[in-house]
Amino acid sequence: MRRVYLDHSATTPLDPLVLEAMAPYLSGVFGNASSIHSFGREARAALEESREHIATLLNARVDEVFFTSGGTEADNNALKGVARVNAGRGKKHIVVSAIEHHAVLHPAESLKAEGFKVDLVPVNEYGFVDPEAVEKAITPETCLISIMHANNEVGTIQPIRQIARVARDRGIVVHSDAVQSVGKITVDFKEIGVDLLSISAHKFYGPKGIGAIVIRRGTEIMPLIEGGAQESNRRAGTENVALAVGFARALALALDSLESEASRLEDLRTYLHKQLADRFEGVIFNEHPDFHLPHILSVSFDSSRRDVDGEALIMGMDLRGVAVTSGSACTSGSLQPSHVLLAMGRDVKTAKATIRFSMGRSTTKDDLDYAIDALGGVLNAMENQNVHLQ
């Protein structure tokens, strides 16, 4: 059976050139980057070269880039690290958007148990955060604002520069989860104006298990992981040189072809959009019409117009060899509607009847035609079954 991978927002395959760059550091060069002998210095040189490369590509300073195990750790560090610095100062209020990734929402939840108050800023029907709503949520106790750069489920890009300005004008630290945007659209750390940025390499054909937190010079933040002086005391643990080398190489490759690839993907997205709108009844497109990532298309079936079983939808696509996600989490065997789609005003049934297509370098128009036909097949089978049951 043909297999079509349309889940690049979940993860991407490792670029063979990235693997090639990493190979020497997985075998021959094995020294501990913190050792002072020649073996260690060799590893250290590769680590620091990777850091420099990443900093240049993101327009950050080299001493602002700190390696983490990925986006989840970077988000946890941003939230808990800034909150804990401010805990003793009476600044115990945090503002996040309602559509953040769980890597932000769950640490925010656990900070509540430490006495912090957390406000969730609402979004509109396209999952767009209004900077004025962020401004309104600020109190004299606010120590941190965390708003993602681009949403992983629907692809909407947030007005992060304006939000950063609102925060910085008031001396509040601002964090942005850029896990989905880095490598897909231009992300310039200085220009965006945030204090903290989260990145993950496996979203742009790099290895899994590495990412970074970019910390603007002078930002007060506590480490999440203690036990060593690595990463300038910001993140303890023996450095993973091979992954850092792979991260830098993957980012360089992604940025080399960023414009041409973004435009190719946007064309494919437009094609998919039109095909879905023409062929299927009751579809709602979830992204912001103007501000969206080029490679994500999320579509819901409006429950007031059509009865679509979300679980059967994804399973039916998988049986036909098409890998997509629903945007809903499967918890203890049942499908939970996505908090993102609920925050955007979708009802529970519509939110469950959602498919996220996320395209990547290997995606062709032919793949999309195959996926659209598969969707047609799944919906027909579902309808026939419904008729049969009536």
Ligand SMILES: Cc1ncc(COP(=O)(O)O)c(C=O)c1O
């Ligand atoms: C927006 C966003 N933040 C954070 C993460 C977590 O990143 P990682 O898988 O590197 O831990 C993801 C992964 O899907 C994501 O999409």
